[in-house]
Amino acid sequence: MSQASVHRVVIVGGGFGGLQATQNLRRADVEITLLDRRNFHLFQPLTYQVATGALSPGEIAYPLRAIFKRDRNIRVLMAEVTDVDLDARELRLSSVAGVPAPASIPYDTLIVSGGSRYSYFGHDEWAEFAEEVKSLESALTARSRILSAFEAAEMEPDPQRRESWLTFAVVGGGPTGVEMAGQIAELARDTLSRDFRSVNPRTGRILLIEATDRVLTSFPPSLSARAERSLERLGVTALLGRTVVGVDAEGVSVDDGNGSVERIPTRTVIWAAGVTASPLAAKLAERSGAELDRAGRVTVEADLTLPGHPEVFALGDMVRVRGTDGVPRVLPGVAPAAMQQGRYAAKAVRTRLRGGEAPPFHYRDKGNLATIGRAAAVADIKGLRLSGFIAWITWLVVHLWYLVGFQNRIVVFIRWMFSFATHGRGARLITEADAKRCPEP
């Protein structure tokens, strides 16, 4: 490692991995620059609640500068990383939202935690019609679309078209898909049940389309079955073993695997399937010669560093980690995995600065949680399988605990208690800026 006056660590990404890396280096004798395209940390496990009007953006996002305002050795920089020069040890930057950015920034140690996004199975043209809910912006767009669909149904005289406005298709039976389907069902059945005069939102169809034969494949089959029963009680129809083969403004086409393609008329499609790593993974692979898998993840060594570049760490759901047996593995794309890796990278840097050598990264599975709806969740914690109310309380406590910002925790807690008691959702706003998309230039 270079022995400049002060060791410069550049951390890319203010998500769970980058935030933990930064927090665990704040006391070290290093100069840190934390780079993100946004000025806030997003508590991504709750974006689906913004998409369904249960929470407001400010309640699950927290300014990065505020988190590190007392740490004089940490700079936060709002910029986009476009490339990395591993030889010169520099990142190339471009500006975001009109904020000027330097053309490049040098590092002694680089920690990249760029995350992932949903992939549209190679059909990027579907993105226009099928909104995902991973970013705050997309969650707000999804919110406007879901709420507008009910408004449109209320106004639509033609029964067939009205039905397609009241049909919601969620693609992908993972935790986000299950949560979105459950929340849309609750929105239709409880929150909005009395809001309309011409239509009854309770008659809305909520479909959850999943390619495999069960939802929540990262859970044991028994919990998948319980989740499916909870979804059914909420009024969600799970279409299992169905692959989406087409999405447009008026519906989705699904293939049942036996050569028969069904057309489902719907005006609202939420996408929560497939996953593709941040383009930074490909850049790192290209520059270092590291392996890249089909989902765009770069393979890192057992100590999370790039092959041949011990000064570059990459982590989170943009990487596969090579085990001590030499086999690359995909870790679960959940917050705890990214957080453990972020903490590990920070510790590895501190160890090296003292002249030591870090042991390989070891992932500790803390368990798996998914919520379906009101008082319904599933949890698989080291073999302990919970469902129903107990799992839901566990989910609630864990999510409140990890939510950044003491004030946000209280506000979110109050919103949840109110929603639970009244079935209400305060933040169901349709704003033009979110609903509108700019025309192609």
Next chain:
Amino acid sequence: MSQASVHRVVIVGGGFGGLQATQNLRRADVEITLLDRRNFHLFQPLTYQVATGALSPGEIAYPLRAIFKRDRNIRVLMAEVTDVDLDARELRLSSVAGVPAPASIPYDTLIVSGGSRYSYFGHDEWAEFAEEVKSLESALTARSRILSAFEAAEMEPDPQRRESWLTFAVVGGGPTGVEMAGQIAELARDTLSRDFRSVNPRTGRILLIEATDRVLTSFPPSLSARAERSLERLGVTALLGRTVVGVDAEGVSVDDGNGSVERIPTRTVIWAAGVTASPLAAKLAERSGAELDRAGRVTVEADLTLPGHPEVFALGDMVRVRGTDGVPRVLPGVAPAAMQQGRYAAKAVRTRLRGGEAPPFHYRDKGNLATIGRAAAVADIKGLRLSGFIAWITWLVVHLWYLVGFQNRIVVFIRWMFSFATHGRGARLITEADAKRCPEP
């Protein structure tokens, strides 16, 4: 009035006036349609707090359908009113945010409360560079711009350009301008004071540009003087007797009235000056032959009806009201005035349905409140003049009281207590959708 099966009342605008009219007709034997371009009621007196990151949109906006979900005789309709046919007693509609709207809607009684917006002194081209904070969307854009300016200053190596990023010009010394200037000052001095490394936000210049010789001209001069001292203590420089004669991406030009024009380099201009009525006022005037004043307000009779059209009420800050002496008067453009008029219109409709005749509208001045910043406000309540902490507590209680939604009151109260204790502002997010403007088609 027509004696159709059920009397159909159409109410345009879900602001303070329209909301009160609807609420006070909910028990009457009428069929109500409430029309708004948005699906929510906005608590406009607090939009400036969204613009400065103190509150989130969902905390000051509440879905209209949720307010009236139990009233089966009330329909809420999301649409834009484009014209009115007074002879046919029909409104012409167009759709908003992709929600289909009927081409027209018939009424027996029409209540129009379309509100107003800021006018750019006939220079609409300034709007691109000077954001107002009247709508929720504009408040979010203003928020992104204000916060981005600090980010840009942090990145800017050139001292002059850095200074222009750290200069904020608020145009208009009314309550909104004073509140915005005070909040930006608190943001720079308290909230962000430790957030940056290259710049010190405390060195930011916050200018309040007002054409007359004092701020808050709707208050007695003694309270204006106190407000000016409070602003000064917060670090706001009031430029009184200055008229804005130019705004562009790099600054504003102000005329001091003695022929000398000063150029102030700034990248962030907030507009809170001038006022122009909703275009609906002009439509009503055109169709009925009623008077229209220079600010685009239509003159209504003493009972708030359009001359020659007792079935059409118009109210709020889009009208002038003819006194019993025949002279048209402009009422204060504040929430209580619109609310009183909305209640009056509802009562007048109820009286008429019983065959009675409503007495002329009488405005009761409930007093005037404006807040400057932390524990600083001025109040003029029926001659009782308050300032400082007591006025601030009064402001706080009144605003919490009138905020729609029990849950919102609690959440806002908590946010305010936290902000007061910690100088923090949780919702200071820069989102691309807000910062970005679509290119011209």
